Amino acid sequence: MDNREKTKLTDTEWKIMMLLWEKNPLTCRQMEDDLKEETGWSRHTIISFLKRMQKKNYIRMEEANPARLYYPLLNKDETVLQETRSFVEKIFHGKMGLLVSSLVDSEDITKDEINSMLQSLKKALIEKEDQNE
Template sequence: MEEPISLTASEWRVMEALWDHGGQTIAQLTAALEGETGWGKHTVISFLNRMEKKGAVTYHEEGRARVYEPACPRQEARRQEAQRFLDRVFAGSLGGLVSTMVDAKGLSEEDVRTLMDILDRAEGGSGRDRP
């Protein structure tokens, strides 16, 4: 994906279903999403059409059915979405995001260990010196 794609919360649900289950027809996607969302076939088709125009999904024909696939890996889409959020809400400041989250909810010991491991990796260390 050359240009970042912005997805709505509902479009993320469709993408998650595609990432989790691989290529799917409209009928398969509708069945996968209907229980948790209540969306019918026409709603799923509308989302897929919008997402295709955005470049988020592609499809190929299998007989009379279209089989939809994500146009990018999940990790790349997450990275792009996180960067957009960080830029929009925190002017690109990762420290601002972390500080806000710590002030809002605090950190568990597990959260602290996870953050320390992430920081250690960022510095190129092994993480073995951490408590």
């Protein structure tokens, strides 16, 4: 499913999608149990969110016994990448390097996070070099 142009998840939708990406299918009761401590949402509230997300084609519902099952329709990697690009465009005028510089300048960044970024950047550099050959 290609929703690149129209997918714009709300904070609420992100919580539900992250849960469904992590483990699916899930019933409404399972989602309520997983999200209750963090959100305090009732089953009725979750059902309302799920109905809206179905209309947007973010998730699908399957009738099952004893309870309906919910599945993600959006691809996690594509959705995260789209949201990241949108964020970088909005905050850093599309300049990915400014995002990385901002993260590196953060006092909260750990050595492991820096190493992870370095590995990703090295991999990207190698891939770009291979494309140019």
